Amino acid sequence: MxxxxxxxxxxxxxxEAKVSILDRGFLFADGIYEVAAVLDGKLIDNASHLAxxxxxxxxxxxALPETIARIQEIxxxxxxxxxxxxxxxxxEVTRGADTxxxxxxxxxxxxxxIMFTSTKDIVNAPSAxxxxxxxTVPDLRWTRRDIKSVALLAQVLAKQAAAAAxxxxxxxxxxxxxxxxxxxSCFILTQxxxxxxxxxxxxxxxxxxxxxxxxxxxxxxxxVEERAFSVEEALAAKEAFITSASLFVQAVVSIDGKKVxxxxxxxxxxxxxxxxxxxxxxxxx
Ligand code: PDD
Numbered sequence: 233m234x235x236x237x238x239x240x241x242x243x244x245x246x247x248e249a250k251v252s253i254l255d256r257g258f259l260f261a262d263g264i265y266e267v268a269a270v271l272d273g274k275l276i277d278n279a280s281h282l283a284x285x286x287x288x289x290x291x292x293x294x295a296l297p298e299t300i301a302r303i304q305e306i307x308x309x310x311x312x313x314x315x316x317x318x319x320x321x322x323x324e325v326t327r328g329a330d331t332x333x334x335x336x337x338x339x340x341x342x343x344x345x346i347m348f349t350s351t352k353d354i355v356n357a358p359s360a361x362x363x364x365x366x367x368t369v370p371d372l373r374w375t376r377r378d379i380k381s382v383a384l385l386a387q388v389l390a391k392q393a394a395a396a397a398x399x400x401x402x403x404x405x406x407x408x409x410x411x412x413x414x415x416x417s418c419f420i421l422t423q424x425x426x427x428x429x430x431x432x433x434x435x436x437x438x439x440x441x442x443x444x445x446x447x448x449x450x451x452x453x454x455x456v457e458e459r460a461f462s463v464e465e466a467l468a469a470k471e472a473f474i475t476s477a478s479l480f481v482q483a484v485v486s487i488d489g490k491k492v493x494x495x496x497x498x499x500x501x502x503x504x505x506x507x508x509x510x511x512x513x514x515x516x517x
Pocket of ligand 1: 267415416417438439440441
């Protein structure tokens with residue numbers, strides 16, 4: 233059966249899911265996206281993703297074409313129509329298609345809303361057991377990375393460089409410090425057992441998984457510090473890991489070809505992964 237996508241009010245076969253070449257998402261990357269995980273047919277931490285969606289569109293003065301409640305219904309309907317068990321729902325909202333290519337916002341143009349799903353067994357992904365290698369690249373992005381914009385060219389190049397080097401993620405570096413991964417938040421566990429992740433701000437995307445992991449760790453009286461760290465600090469750490477909706481919590485076992493600790497996923501990473509999966513299942517909708 234062909235996959236079903238959602239485009240501006242209709243559920244259609246993927247091959248028929250189309251938007252105009254004048255769509256501002258296509259012409260200007262004038263749009264916002266979200267990716268929510270699906271486990272056992274349910275959306276994970278979706279309230280957090282939809283809250284971030286609302287914030288992102290607000291920051292670029294884009295009005296959502298549907299209410300947040302309706303967007304969640306559409307996500308759920310799409311999961312159902314695709315019989316999706318484990319994977320992700322991608323959603324994107326753009327400023328729509330005008331009659332030409334004017335940079336300034338068009339008037340009376342309805343935003344475009346699209347969604348599609350993909351299949352992935354996030355919980356049993358092989359890299360959860362082995363961990364992943366990362367490379368480092370300069371952070372070439374604009375200075376409003378807190379907005380989940382579809383302008384992802386810097387991340388495309390970063391992740392392509394990682395793929396070409398046989399690595400699973402690229403850590404982006406600015407002023408000698410790690411900002412974040414191409415599509416993930418970065419963490420280390422210091423030798424004195426402090427979980428360190430960069431503080432939120434315009435330099436990084438406020439990761440939903442990051443937020444949940446920090447809260448879950450603090451609830452368990454684990455020490456968490458939100459501050460920037462360097463690659464040298466990560467290489468001297470007990471453990472390193474990344475978080476995202478499409479990976480949950482995943483160990484980083486080498487950086488630029490140098491092992492982190494013994495080059496295997498560490499116990500804290502494994503524990504946080506288990507805790508996150510438990511949280512995910514308990515709060516799925
Ligand atoms: N990326 N940082 C960046 C730059 C990201 O693109 C992402 C997510 C994250 C993690 O955020 P969250 O925990 O809310 O997924 C951090 C998604 C998964 C993507 O682009 O596919």
